[in-house]
Amino acid sequence: MKEGWEAVIGLEIHAQLSTESKIFCGCSTRFGDEPNSNTCPVCLGLPGALPVLNRRAVELGARAALALGLHVNEVSIFARKNYFYPDLPKGYQISQYDRPFSEKGLLEIVTAERDEGGQAREWRPMPVRITRLHLEEDAGKNVHEGLPAPRSPR
Numbered sequence: 001m002k003e004g005w006e007a008v009i010g011l012e013i014h015a016q017l018s019t020e021s022k023i024f025c026g027c028s029t030r031f032g033d034e035p036n037s038n039t040c041p042v043c044l045g046l047p048g049a050l051p052v053l054n055r056r057a058v059e060l061g062a063r064a065a066l067a068l069g070l071h072v073n074e075v076s077i078f079a080r081k082n083y084f085y086p087d088l089p090k091g092y093q094i095s096q097y098d099r100p101f102s103e104k105g106l107l108e109i110v111t112a113e114r115d116e117g118g119q120a121r122e123w124r125p126m127p128v129r130i131t132r133l134h135l136e137e138d139a140g141k142n143v144h145e146g147l148p149a150p151r152s153p154r
């Protein structure tokens with residue numbers, strides 16, 4: 001690494017919570033069903049349909065936050081993130097930005113430098129700061145005719 005410089009790398013990592021229903025409606029999260037069969041006015045974003053937060057998603061999110069040493073905020077806010085993409089037919093995703101579910105965590109990993117032969121040397125702990133953990137709905141899924149069937153993540 002060049003003298004006087006430090007590499008700072010940010011990652012956005014997504015994890016899927018194992019809920020039976022979607023985060024803002026009662027529709028199933030089951031993979032492999034007929035296209036558009038697990039939908040309702042809420043997840044289609046029809047006028048007048050209001051989302052209701054899935055308690056199980058909050059519980060699982062809190063578990064993840066506590067396991068990663070994050071502070072779980074007493075108040076957090078969901079907002080619409082508007083964008084156009086084929087996996088998002090309603091035109092917005094319900095996500096968090098200004099006041100996330102939890103913040104300021106730390107994950108310690110073990111890492112090492114490699115010698116010229118590629119062997120790991122001098123193992124040492126390295127703290128990885130976690131800026132935030134927030135909850136958001138998963139966007140839709142594009143399925144293309146003629147390609148192999150998608151695999152279930154479970």
Ligand SMILES: [Zn+2]
Binds near residue numbers: 025038041
């Ligand atoms: Zn739905």
